[in-house]
Amino acid sequence: MSSTSFTDLLASSGVDCYEDDEDLRVPGSSFGGYYPERTGSGLPKFKTAQPPPLPISPSSHNFTFSDFLDSPLLLSSSHSLISPTTGAFPFQGSNNLSEFPWQLQPQPQPSNASSALQETYGVQDHHQKKQELIPREIAIQNNNQSFGSDRQVKVPSYMVSRNSNDGYGWRKYGQKQVKKSENPRSYFKCTYPNCVSKKIVETASDGQITEIIYKGGHNHPKPEFTKRPSQSSLPSSVNGRRLFNPASVVSEPHDQSENSSISFDYSDLEQKSFKSEYGEIEDEDEQLDIKRMKREGE
DNA sequence: AAGCTTTGACCTATA
């Protein structure tokens, strides 16, 4: 595919962009289905139906730490992944870690990075890793955008809304205990018509959200007033508990795009969502939580 | 009554 500028991508159909970007795949790497998958019948699965990105500012590339603080959800690249055991990000090549002296030393980069990308890990030991996650993500943003087919974002619990409500409506369609994690995963779909966005919320036994994985972007703007259609949009309400310490958020836009601009499209959506969490809808969350608690107490 | 959660079964991908 021909080179596409950031503005071109913004001006064009998001779906088309994703289709074209298939040519940007890293040779020999399947990326575990984050690229579009098609069934034997040729019908695209949900992963192929990447919604068009919303317009964003190209200035997203000039990411600052303050931006990060405003945006609890960031995108990392396919070459960045938190170690499932250490919680640290491995890196390839140079990076800007030096910009963040408080972070730990980078972990050795696994040689099979592409295969490792097929898995999305949460921060298992997030209690110890909260702070180091921030700068590492930023470094990833700065260095690996061109490999953004798999992007994972892990946000420390204190930066994630206490209930992980992102302003969209979510309906739970499944729950599963997965092997690689002690915690069950809850599967959510966006309730907006024709929206293919999904998210997976991993919740610890104590009710804390340990990981959130976003799959696919929304093909619609977030509701203006973030009025939640129902309580289903509150992963924090899993098991009827209030959750205050989700440990990580993983943005896993599986679109086939290698184009950094698209990755930012996605992240921008999420950033907007989480921004609202900390701000405008905070009180609403509180009210709904209280209402729910009242009901449970009755 | 509508929309949601729950949960076991089923499907698909991967090793």
Place this chain on the structure above:
DNA sequence: TTATAGGTCAAAGCT
């Protein structure tokens, strides 16, 4: 080819 794991479906029950 088979076993396993992850993801999704869909019926039933709940709010």
